[in-house]
Each structure stands twice: as C-alpha cells, then as structure tokens.
Amino acid sequence: MATDTSGRLDGRDDTGAYAGLGLADPMRLLRGVAGVVGFLVLWYLVSLTQPAYVLPSPAAVGARFIEEFASGTMTAALASSVRHWLPGTVVGTGLGVGAGVAFSWSGFLDDLTAPLVRTLRPVPPLALIGFAIAWFGINDAGAAFIIAVGAFWINFYAAYGAVEGVSEDLIDVGRTLGIRGDLDMVRSVVLPAALPGITIGIRTGLGRCWMLVVAAEIFGVPGVGREILRASNNLLVDKVIAYILVLSLLYLLVDVAFRAIQRRVLTWQA
Amino acid sequence: MAGVNGEPAAVSADDDPGVVVDRVGKTYDGDGDPVRALDDVSFSVQEGEFVCLVGPSGCGKTTLFRVIAGLADATDGEVRLGGTPVTGPTTDMGVVFQEYHLFPWLTVEENVGFGLERSDPSGGAAERAARVDEMLDLVGLTEFRDSYPKSLSGGMKQRVAIARALAVDPHLLLMDEPFGAVDAQTREMLQRELLDVWASTGKTVLFVTHDVAEAVTLADRIVVMAAEPGRVREVVDVDVDRPRERGDPAFGEHVARVRELIGARP
Numbered sequence: 001m002a003t004d005t006s007g008r009l010d011g012r013d014d015t016g017a018y019a020g021l022g023l024a025d026p027m028r029l030l031r032g033v034a035g036v037v038g039f040l041v042l043w044y045l046v047s048l049t050q051p052a053y054v055l056p057s058p059a060a061v062g063a064r065f066i067e068e069f070a071s072g073t074m075t076a077a078l079a080s081s082v083r084h085w086l087p088g089t090v091v092g093t094g095l096g097v098g099a100g101v102a103f104s105w106s107g108f109l110d111d112l113t114a115p116l117v118r119t120l121r122p123v124p125p126l127a128l129i130g131f132a133i134a135w136f137g138i139n140d141a142g143a144a145f146i147i148a149v150g151a152f153w154i155n156f157y158a159a160y161g162a163v164e165g166v167s168e169d170l171i172d173v174g175r176t177l178g179i180r181g182d183l184d185m186v187r188s189v190v191l192p193a194a195l196p197g198i199t200i201g202i203r204t205g206l207g208r209c210w211m212l213v214v215a216a217e218i219f220g221v222p223g224v225g226r227e228i229l230r231a232s233n234n235l236l237v238d239k240v241i242a243y244i245l246v247l248s249l250l251y252l253l254v255d256v257a258f259r260a261i262q263r264r265v266l267t268w269q270a
Numbered sequence: 271m272a273g274v275n276g277e278p279a280a281v282s283a284d285d286d287p288g289v290v291v292d293r294v295g296k297t298y299d300g301d302g303d304p305v306r307a308l309d310d311v312s313f314s315v316q317e318g319e320f321v322c323l324v325g326p327s328g329c330g331k332t333t334l335f336r337v338i339a340g341l342a343d344a345t346d347g348e349v350r351l352g353g354t355p356v357t358g359p360t361t362d363m364g365v366v367f368q369e370y371h372l373f374p375w376l377t378v379e380e381n382v383g384f385g386l387e388r389s390d391p392s393g394g395a396a397e398r399a400a401r402v403d404e405m406l407d408l409v410g411l412t413e414f415r416d417s418y419p420k421s422l423s424g425g426m427k428q429r430v431a432i433a434r435a436l437a438v439d440p441h442l443l444l445m446d447e448p449f450g451a452v453d454a455q456t457r458e459m460l461q462r463e464l465l466d467v468w469a470s471t472g473k474t475v476l477f478v479t480h481d482v483a484e485a486v487t488l489a490d491r492i493v494v495m496a497a498e499p500g501r502v503r504e505v506v507d508v509d510v511d512r513p514r515e516r517g518d519p520a521f522g523e524h525v526a527r528v529r530e531l532i533g534a535r536p
Contacts, residue, residue, distance in 0.1 A: 172341050173371045175359040178388030178438065188384075192375040268375045268418040 056238040065242040073227070074246060080140070081213050081223035088144035088216075089209045092151025093202055099152075100159025100201075101194070105186055117156075125149040126215050138220045146216035151205045158201020162194035196269055199262050206258055210251045288352075288474055289315040289338070289442055295346035296333055296500075307333045309499035311347070315442075320468055320475045322485035323493045326532050330500025331478050335446045338476065339365050352441055361389040364435030364473075366445040370427040372419040372434070379415040382406060382433045389438040405433040408467060425456040432464070436471065443468075445477045449484070461487055465512065482532070486524045487514055494531045504531050 040058050047057040056064075068074040103109045103117070125146045136142035166189070174189040191198075217225030224243050231239035296308040307330045315321045325331050336342035338349050340359040349356040351363060359365075372381050382405050386398045406412045409429040419427055428448055435443060449457040461484065468475055479485050485492045489508050496503040506528055510520045 167371070169367060169369065169371045170373065172339075172359075173365070173367065173373075175341065176339060176361075176363065176365040177385035177434070178359075178361040180388075184388075189373070192373070195375070268420065 053235040053237055056241070060238045061241045061245070064238040065245060068239065068242055074243070077222065077224045077227045077243070078246065078250070080221070081217070081225065084140040084143035084216065084221065084223070085147060085209060085213050087140075088147025088212075089151050089206065091144070092148030092209070093155050093205055095148070096152040096155025096205070097159045097198055097201070100156040101163050101186065101191065101198075103156075104160040104163035105182065105190060121153060125212060126218075129216075129219050132216075133219060140221065142219070143213075143216040143221040143223070147209050147212045150212045151209050154205040154208055155198075155201045158204070159194065159198050162197025162201070163190055165197060166190050166193040196266055199266065203255065203258055203262065206254055207251055210247055210254075214247070288317045288319065289476060290350040291334075291338065291347075292350065293347035294334070294337055294344045294349060296330070296337060296342070297345045306499035308337070308344070309501045311495075311500065311502055313493050313502055313505060315474055315476050317441075317474050318472050320465075320477070320488055320490045321493060322489035322491075323476065323478045323495065324480060324482055324485045324528060324532065325495030325500070325503075326497050327480065328500075329495040329497040331480070331495060332446060333500065334495075335444065335478050339363060339444055361385055361438045362440050363442045363444050364438065364440040366428070366431050366435050366443070366448045368447040368450045370419075370424070370431045370451075372427055372430055374419050377416050377418055378411055378422070378430050379406065381419070381430055382437050384434060385438040401437055405437045408436070408470070409433045409463070423456075424452040425460055428452065428460060429463070432467065436467070436473070441474060443473045443475045445475070447479055448477070450479070450481075457484070462513075464488065482525050482528045483516065485528065486510070486521060487516075492524075492528055494528055496532075506531070 043055075043058050047055045047060075052060060065074075099113075103113050128146060128149055132142040132145045136145055170189055170193055171185065174185055179185050179188060213223060214225030214228060217223045218229065220226070224247055228240050228243045231237075231243065291311055291313050294308055294311045295306070298305045298307055311330075311334060313321075323331055323334065333342065337344045338356065340349075340356045340363070351360070356363075373384065376384065379402055383398055383402045386393070386401060402415075403412070406415055409432060411426060411429055411433065414422065414426065419430070422430065428451075431448070432443075449460050452460065464475075465488065467473075475488075477485075477488060486508055492506045492508060494503045494506060495501065506524065508524055510518065510524060514521055516522075
C-alpha cells in the first residue's frame with residue numbers, strides 16, 4: 001500500500017513514469033516489498049495464536065478474496081459502490097470547487113455566504129443520513145448525496161484557499177494586459193494560478209470519498225461498505241479484510257491515475 | 271488604442287502624445303493619521319523619450335508607478351497618456367514589474383501573446399503569431415518559445431516580461447525597477463538590450479529605479495524625487511552621448527549630481 005499521499009509538494013524527485021508507486025527507484029521498491037513481506041509474516045505469526053474470528057491468517061483472507069471474487073459477489077458490490085461513489089464524487093467536487101472559487105473571488109458572495117458556510121461546515125456528512133433517506137431514498141442517489149457532501153467541503157476549502165493565495169501581482173499584470181471583467185480574470189489568471197491548490201483538494205477528496213462509501217452504505221445501500229458491515233456483524237473477519245483490501249486497491253488505482261493526470265496538467269510547476 | 275500590427279499608432283496633432291503627470295497627490299488613510307505619499311508631483315515624458323525616475327526609499331516611487339499604470343487612484347491631480355486621463359489599466363501602456371510576474375502556467379510564447387487576444391480581438395491568429403515571433407526575436411528568446419518560466423533565468427524572465435509588455439504595441443513602456451532582481455552582469459546586459467529595443471521601437475519609456483548609475487546609463491532625463499512627502503525634487507537632463515561609459519567623467523558628474531540631489535535635505 002503506498003502511503004505517499006503528499007503530492008508534488010514533498011519536494012521528492014518523482015518524475016519517473018511509475019513514480020506514483022515508487023517503482024522508479026529500485027531501492028525504494030525493494031524496501032517497500034520488504035515492508036509488505038515483513039508485515040505479512042508478522043500477521044501470519046500473530047494469527048497462529050488467535051481464533052479466526054479475531055484475526056484470520058493472510059492465507060485465509062486470500063482464499064476468501066478469491067472466493068468472493070469468483071462468486072461474483074465482490075464484483076457486484078464493487079459495481080454498486082462505484083455507482084454512488086462516482087456521481088457523488090463528481091458532483092461534490094464540481095460544486096465544491098465552483099463554490100470555493102466563486103466565494104473566494106467575490107467579496108459579495110463571500111459576505112453573503114460566510115455565516116451559512118460556518119454553520120454548515122461542522123455538520124458531519126453522516127449526520128445527514130436522515131436527509132439522504134428522506135430526499136433520495138435508500139438507493140444510490142442517497143449514498144451519493146452523503147459522499148457528495150464530504151467531497152464538497154474538502155474541495156470548497158481547498159479551492160477557497162487556493163484562490164485566496166493567488167498573487168495580487170499576477171492579477172495586476174492581467175489588468176495591464178487588457179483583462180476586463182471578473183469572468184475573464186477568473187478564467188485566464190485566477191483558475192490556472194489556483195490549480196495546484198485545487199488539485200490537492202480534489203486528490204484529498206478522492207480518498208475521503210472512498211472512506212465515505214463505507215459510511216454511506218450504513219443505511220442499507222448495497223456495496224463494498226455494506227458487505228464489510230454485514231461481515232463484521234457476523235464476525236467474518238476474513239471477509240471484512242478481503243473487502244477492505246478491495247477498497248484500498250481501488251483507492252490506490254484512482255490515486256495513481258489522478259497523480260498521473262495532475263503531473264500532466266501541472267507540468268509548468270516548478 | 272495602439273495597433274498591434276507594428277504600425278505606429280495614430281495620434282492627432284493636438285494631442286499630447288507623451289505622458290503628463292499633472293499635480294498628482296496621494297494620501298493613504300493611516301490609523302487616524304493620514305499619510306501623504308505623493309504631493310503635487312508634476313512632470314512629463316515626451317513621445318519617444320527615455321525618462322528615469324529615481325529617489326530615496328520611501329519617496330513614493332512605487333506608489334507613483336501604480337498611479338501612472340492605472341493600478342491605483344490618485345487622491346489629487348491626474349495622469350494623462352496621449353492627452354487622455356488614465357482611469358485604469360490600459361493596453362496603451364506596457365507594464366514591466368521588478369519580479370517579472372510571468373504566468374507560470376503559460377509557455378514563453380503564450381506569455382508574450384497573452385495581451386494580444388484582448389487588445390485586438392479582430393486580428394487573426396496568424397497575425398498574432400507573427401507579432402509573437404517578432405517580439406521573441408526582438409528579445410532573442412525564439413529558441414525558448416516552448417519553455418515554461420520555471421526553466422528560465424532571471425534575465426530571461428525579464429526579457430519575456432518586456433516582450434509581453436511590448437507585444438500589444440503600447441505608447442508607453444512603464445517599468446518598475448525591472449532589473450533590480452538580477453545580478454550585476456545580467457543587469458548591464460539587460461540595460462544595453464533595453465536601449466537597443468528602445469532605439470529600434472522608438473517607444474516612450476518611463477523607468478523607475480533606485481540605482482543612480484542605471485538611471486544615468488539609460489535616461490534622456492532623470493526625475494529625481496524627494497521623500498516625506500514624495501515629490502519631484504528636480505529634473506536632470508543627461509547630456510552624455512550614447513553609448514555611455516561609466517569611466518567617462520561626464521557620466522561620473524551626472525551620477526554625483528543626482529546622488530547629491532537624493533541625499534540633500536530639502
């Protein structure tokens with residue numbers, strides 16, 4: 001599991017094609033593999049002393065993983081999770097970035113919304129499950145709503161801060177070069193200048209949304225999270241771990257893909 | 271509005287084609303205590319003239335620069351460019367800042383072309399591209415056209431900034447300590463290049479600096495400012511033939527004269 005989620009701001013020279021997974025540097029790769037193997041060995045040793053409902057062995061988890069996959073249960077759960085993860089993330093991210101940029105740029109909108117924002121911000125997405133059920137029902141839309149709320153705030157604050165941090169001097173330059181009007185300024189100067197900060201928000205949000213998938217499925221929407229909760233209730237710990245692994249792998253996949261896009265879009269960054 | 275096709279922009283005969291700074295004053299509202307940053311500043315720059323603005327720190331050079339650029343409002347008086355009062359930033363003025371302020375997400379070529387689309391939306395893409403080529407050639411950066419600013423040296427960045435400011439063919443090139451952030455050697459090279467650009471384009475240049483030798487190297491006339499409140503102390507003509515050598519006695523005399531004016535009590 002790659003734990004490097006710090007983006008390009010970490011100053012690490014990771015411009016290689018597989019840098020997201022640390023494959024560019026053989027020593028790093030070797031250490032990573034050693035870490036995983038060491039962890040598995042430790043896990044196996046501890047599992048020998050415990051009953052399966054406390055800690056199953058890695059082999060048992062692997063067997064369960066294959067079984068769930070072969071029976072199609074896992075694929076179905078995954079497909080269901082993606083059905084609310086994707087729209088929830090896309091809508092929440094889009095609205096969050098849009099509102100963050102707009103409220104940060106426009107003093108009027110900022111004044112107008114500041115009290116509301118401060119009131120709504122501390123509400124955890126899970127506290128809105130009642131609304132999700134009432135407004136959308138126990139379905140993908142309801143779960144997507146919860147996920148969207150989580151994505152919204154992360155992206156709202158990232159975009160808000162990024163726009164706030166745009167250099168006044170660049171805005172002055174834009175004005176001297178003929179930019180007139182907010183729309184042109186935001187499109188031509190503010191957005192590109194704020195893009196590094198905005199993409200950090202999007203990336204953080206992508207991870208957070210996978211966590212919210214589990215939470216959003218508490219109220220009965222099928223998916224990976226639902227499988228984990230059910231398995232927990234039945235003390236099927238091997239199944240719990242198998243599905244956690246699926247989530248991790250999915251997150252890793254999305255994160256690596258996003259970083260590749262991020263690097264492409266931000267090639268100009270020092 | 272200046273054309274972008276390289277022709278000198280038409281100015282009717284009764285207009286003053288240069289820059290007139292007319293009794294400009296600027297007061298900042300401090301905490302209860304208003305601060306007079308500029309007081310009754312008047313001078314003019316003739317068309318095609320190269321004028322430097324020097325003064326001690328705190329004399330309001332940067333404030334005056336921002337007022338002339340239309341980035342800040344004057345409390346009193348006005349600035350006229352070609353007879354028209356400056357009420358905001360205009361593409362009739364090419365502005366160059368000390369810290370370059372290139373758009374880091376745009377290539378050299380895109381930075382230079384940034385103002386063209388807005389100043390002359392009717393012009394074709396081919397025409398704009400030709401103008402960008404011309405500007406890149408002028409500052410000698412044609413081979414770096416696809417580079418991003420991050421890979422350029424300070425001197426190269428400032429060349430891009432100058433090309434970007436000149437691309438829209440402004441009447442006035444307004445520069446705020448543009449060579450303040452580069453090393454001495456690069457600075458001298460950029461000074462020579464700027465004089466070449468000035469000679470080949472015939473632009474009116476107003477150049478703010480705190481470096482007296484730089485002002486004497488470049489300017490036809492030097493506006494010397496005094497501080498607290500910022501005001502014009504004297505305007506010095508630089509009667510030294512170009513190219514100017516620092517070893518030339520006349521050069522030294524001008525430097526001494528301007529230094530004395532800056533240091534002298536009112």
